[in-house]
Amino acid sequence: MGFLKNVSAIAKGMSITFGEMFKPTIVENYPDGPGPLRGAVFQERFRGMHVLQRDENGLEKCVACFLCAAACPSNCIYIEAAENTEENRISGAERYAKVYNIDYNRCIFCGYCVEACPTDAITHGHGFELATLNATNLVYRKEQLLAGVPAHVGQNVVFNITEAAKQKMITK
């Protein structure tokens, strides 16, 4: 009986091996693949470089509440807050982040900042090609992290933004 048991075990194992042999390959052909991502394929949940989102009016969602910085286990987020004014409205609430830096030397892509964010302002994008020869380049500023201004902004602004501020936002 022992013999039969061994044979069946081997057969069971080899069946998986042979089965896999005939399936298509799942290795991505990065960086020699097609398209702008050069063959890289992401799961939706992939945690890449952060994106600071804007709301439907093109205003920044970030209200500089510092919760991401507080949640960050590697202490890589640096924020300076400032107050919105009628003439210079950056975010939807009273306050906005004048400076928002993420130090990718330190970031461990844990996603705690995204979880902490009460306004869904910070999200993980799929950006991943962060390698650089100079460590100082890894400190990303707000301008590098911000999402683009939605195309409809300018025609469909609900918030009370002055013309000058609107122009500034569009041309940025």
Add this chain to the structure above:
Amino acid sequence: MNFSDQLEARFADMLGHYPTKRSVLVPFLLYTQDELGYLTDEAIEEIAQRLDLTALEVRNVISYYSMLRTRPAGKYNVQVCTNICCLLRGGEEILEHARKKLGVAVNKGISEDGVFSVEEVECIGACSWAPAMQVNYDFHENLTEAKVDEILESYRKKAQQ
């Protein structure tokens, strides 16, 4: 600021009725409002000073009572009750009718000629004869729209005299 001799006499008399000066506040405010139509900033300052209070304290009290006002009302202030008994017997409709008739869109608004103002009020204690309304200090009960017209007309005539 000077009040009428009558009010001054009343004030002097009232001071003797209460253990503390502050107690005179509410009646004094009411009488002043009757005389001036509403409580002006000047009157508030004056009353505060006379009773050793701050203007803020006087304003706190005024804002507490709905019958005290810091904005002018019409010569005849029509106060229509819409509390439960009046509501059941058509108080809302009476209010609506009075508003429409006098051309007053908002609560506490004043008619164009300044004779009337219309105000929605809570129970005025005339539940047995609902629906009821009060014009200045006079009660009018068991109202119908026709009766309201009649009452308002009589006041308008009074005002023209």
Add this chain to the structure above:
Amino acid sequence: MADAPKLVNITVNGKKTTAPAGTLLIEACKQIGIEVPSFCYYPGLSLQGACRMCLVEIEKMPKLQTACTTPVAEGMVVNTESEKVVQSRKAMLEIVLANHPLDCPVCDAGGECELQDMTYTYGAAESKFIDIKSHRDEQQWSPVVFFDRPRCILCYRCVRVCGEGMDVWALGVQNRGQGSVIAPNKQDHLECEECGMCIDICPVGALTSGSYRYKTRPWEMNHVGTVCTHCGDGCLTTVGVRRSDTGMEIVRCDNRDKSGINGDFLCVKGRYAFDFAANQERITQPLIKRDGKFVPATWTQAIELVADKFKQVVQKDGPQAIGVIGSNRTTNEENYLLQKFARLVLGTNNIDHHRTADFPAFAKAISENKARTASMRDVFEAPAVLLIGNDPTEQHPLLAWQIRNNVRLHRSKFYIVNSQAIKLRRQATQFVQIPTGAEARFVDFLSGNDAAAGTLTQAGASNENLSQLRDALKGEQNLVVIFGSELRGADISALVKFAAPQNAKFICLGDYANSRGAADMGLFPDLLPGYATFAGAARYQQEWGADVPALVGMDLKQMFGAARDGKLKALYVVGSNPVSRYALDPFVLQAPFVVVQDMFMTETAIAADVILPAAFAYEKSGTFTSTCGDLQMLRKAGDVVSVKSDFEIVVRIAEKMGYDVRKLVPFGKGLRADMGQSRGAQSGEADRHSVWLQARGLEPKVSPFDPLATLDEIQRLIPGYDVSQINLVSGNDEHTQLVQIQNASIPSHPELVVPSNDTLFTSGTLGRYSTVLNSVMERRATGKEVAAD
């Protein structure tokens, strides 16, 4: 003494305990570690019972009771955690949150909000209400007070602290029921003392500070407890700092740490007037005058130049040709070091400071009569207080607060003798108005000269009033006597003699943060530290290992006279502006070599040859002595690169002059390592470590710039200062008794006492450069809205 109140037995959550009869249930629970939540209850303020958060179940009572208004009774059985209580708390929070906007991410109180804490602790994070929350726009009530109505939870703490605590009554409640709203006294704005107590006491973010608004969040700052740099009351203030391009930026001051002598209190200056530190006009690099113009220089250049010049003058013209003027705002250690520098390094007694009260005469009077000084804490507890002169509401806000609260909470008696109808008269048991400048005659009258009464009655007080007051005072035991700079010289002696037999304690009011310290540390041409005359110099010579110059030096006015006559060749002014304070002629400073160590281009600094940019109180460590004699330790909070503490500058100059620094600062004895006590805000763990080391006598004093080494020496030399250093390092206040080293007759110069006459909104040079104070004053003058930031 009244009998101690009877103890009653109560049971809370099954725990048996006792509490004095009359104790509020909420307090009795706190005593045994059971927390009953509440918003409206605040110790020291009247009871409100508005928030209903403290509802507890008491046996034999049909409904839940408010623990904050229920006094304990014998046999009371209380349950603070029953199902019913838990549910009601949750329901209360839900109602409070019904109209509370959930803008915590932008709210200034986020992170230190009592409503947040309660919601976390007691639930109700999810609301059943689906109605739209009512919204009102934020209002600016004054340059420093903003009101966000929807955030308000109507606990009325602000109304009570403004009225009862501050006696300002600028806030009220208008409308009723759900529509109730906190209202300022001028309908759309406030006219008040701008103390900001309402902001501090607000459990949520309804009242926010104009200068701190939207700047940062509480957990992003370091919080450093230090002593306020403005008046002489010595309030403990917590400085919130964060990193900035130029070091550590001060973002706010508050009294987060309520353990100081000021408890809850801070005035407008303590709370907002720190912004001069970041003023554009602040001098941040050494300046040397070349061809009539100030040119930036390096520290090395500037210090070498100063040291060379000083050395030259001493060698060529003798030590008498050099003068030193000290400061009322520098620490005790710096003042002590400065007089040591003048006497040992320069070899002259030409040292003085801007005197704002006659402390030498006070010290003499206290010693002669074996009387005692009162601490700021005593003022709150004394059964009776006598105030002669001064206007504490304007010049000593904490003192005024202590008096008001003593009268309100302890029903103490309070007597005022003043030439003006000062605001504190509203608390007075008896207020006697005397003619301007008649304070001395009043003391004469107290001492038994009835003839003096005749000259005192012109301002409205009658003879009977005066006699009545004198009789009342004679009957007061354990009285605290407070007097301003109106009394000087022999008058102080007479006053102390009058009240000392009744076991009275005394306070002499000086004007700036460390006026008392400057006097105690011997910034006098004729007195050594501890108010010793030169006859008692032996003690100092022994400690210093050097001779004290025997010749009495020139006082401040004499120095300017000597400069005019060409006899003064060099002048070293540290943190002082004598030109403006004494209305002296700045042109006499053209001839001598003048070094000014300051933060700003003052009237004196303009005349200088070298300006050395100095750090101020929040940027260094050391100790301050309040005007009452309460000694407290400063901790370094803010930091501006390129400025140095006065301590360091003096030591560096001495070193460059070739003086052995070890003789100046007794550092480097015993076990040594800098564990960070000189680094303050940045040190974290090390500071606690230093407390431990202190307790075991292992305190490290390794650097010549360590003020604690000098504090050791001060404690050895000046008798009143031998207080617990561990307590100081831990951030507590220690009262120093005035002990004159030898009871000699002290030369007194009453004419040199020039009170600063600061108001609630001014503070000497520093106040002039505070944007907030200026905007508050502008607001009061013009009645227009001015933004503080």
